[in-house]
Amino acid sequence: MMTNPIPQLAKRLAYLTAALVLLDCGLAAERKTENLILITLDGVRYQELFGGLDLEILKATTTDGKPEDTKTYKRFWAETPVQRRKKLMPFFWGEWMHRHGSVAGNPQKGSVVRLANRLHFSYPGYSEILTGHARDDLIKSNDKVLNPNPTVLEFLRHKLGLQQKQVAAFASWDVIGVAVQHESGAVFTNAGYETYAHPDPAVQSMSRLQFETLTPWDTVRHDEYTFRFAMAHLKTHQPRIFYLSLGETDDWAHEKRYDRVLAAIARFDSFFNELWNWLQDNSQYRDKTTLLITTDHGRGDIALNWHTHNAQIRDAKNTWLAVISPDSSLRGEWTGGEPVVMNQIAATLCHFIDLDYSEQNPKAGKPIARLFEK
Ligand SMILES: [Zn+2]
Missing domain, CATH: 1.20.5 (Single alpha-helices involved in coiled-coils or other helix-helix interfaces)
Structure with missing residues (x-):
């Protein structure tokens, strides 16, 4: 028929x-992502990230002479916020966010990134990032104790079946060494003043030098050492999951040394440049690595309270987040959209590598959908 x-x-x-x-x-x-790199910059405000030098704070913290005569002003001042932030972080705002990544959290553009925890200090912030869950009932201090909950680093090691050195955390602040894990030894850590054992004599000598060139704080070493040991570990062990935690910005802010805060942020920018160039030259990482950069909390937003952060300082809940990934096509600054919550970071990292973090913590924030839109 x-x-x-x-x-x-x-x-x-x-x-x-x-x-x-x-x-x-x-x-x-x-997904193209095979490696994840998380970077945190302790207490770096969105105000400096998006606007560079804040003249009111420089005025309030200049004790000798006019602020316009300071090295800090000459190095970082420019007329507009966009010019100032480029002076502070030329690599981040130049090649990185322009060609490879995107950054959320500029209130001037209607973009919000905020903490779910109400405490607005470090351990609760790191725990929210690392577990995907704000637990104000459990984490109430910066005491150096193992994380009361399993972290995303532990989940990733287990799901991907990785050796300990393949899931590594390098930190300037000693408490990070315990905040990254619920079970001691689950993650390879080097945090605070701690010897880093490495076959390279140059690294060995730096490991000794960290104890000779002290910061004003007993629990935070210079970020330079943390970054050098982190790079040595990357080169030697090529970890799949890597966490770099830089810290001097917060401590200099508490000391009201705005000049040192800005110098530290500029230094981070040169670290990013060096790290990025190295990743681009390495076949395990090039075009297969997602980087997520954020901070553990904000701070006050005026010259009176910029140096501090706590539950009473409302603006301290506002943070920011940058992502560079072969699996995200967003570029530059985010405008508008739903607020991003810091408890979404753990699930977002897992989503980049096609894992479902709710298997470990059903109460964790969900992946940030906007990053994965085509
Ligand atoms: Zn602090």
């Missing part, structure tokens, strides 16, 4: 379209 060819053709076209849609969805879910 002859059938009418027109409906047949329509039917075939419908099947073909359905098949193409399925194929497209399959491709969309396929």
Whole structure:
């Protein structure tokens, strides 16, 4: 029996379209990310990240002469916020966010990133980032104790079946060494003043020097050492999951040394440049690595309270977040959109590597959908 060819053709076209849609969805879910690098910059305010030097704070903290005569002003001042932030972080605002990544949290652009915890100090902030869950009932101090909850680093090691050195955390503040894990030894850590054992004599000598060139604080070493040991570990062990935690910005702020805070942020920018160039030269990492950069809390927003942060300082809940990933097509600054909550970071990291963090913590924030939009 002859059938009418027109409906047949329509039917075939419908099947073909359905098949193409399925194929497209399959491709969309396929991720390029094989490595994750989390970087935190302790207590770096969105005000400096997006606006550079704040003249009111420089005025309030200049004790000798006019603020305009200071080295800090000459190095970092420019007329507009966009010019100032480029002076402070030329690599971040130049090549990085322009060509490779995106950054959320500028209130001037209607973008909000905020903490779920109400305490606005370090351990609660790091724990929220690392576990995906604010636990104000459990984490009430910066005491150096193991995380009361399993972290995303532990989840990733378990799910990916990695050796300990493949999941590593390097930190300037000693408490990070315990905040990253619920079970001691689950993550390879080097945090605070701690010897870093490495075959390279140059690294050995730096490991000794950290104890000779002290900061004013007993629990935070200079970020320079943390970064050098982190790079040595990356080169030697090529970890899949890596956490770099830099800290001097917070401590200089508590000391009201705005000049040192800005110098430290500029130093971070040169670390980013060096790290990025190294990743681009390495076949395990190039085009296969997602980097997520954020901070543990904000601080006060006026010259009176910029140096501090706590539950009473409302602006301290506001943070920021940058992502550079072969699996995210966003570039530059985010404008508008739903607020991002810091408890979404753990699940977002896992989503980049096609894992579902709710398996470990169903109460954790969900992946940040906007990062994965095509
Ligand atoms: Zn602090």
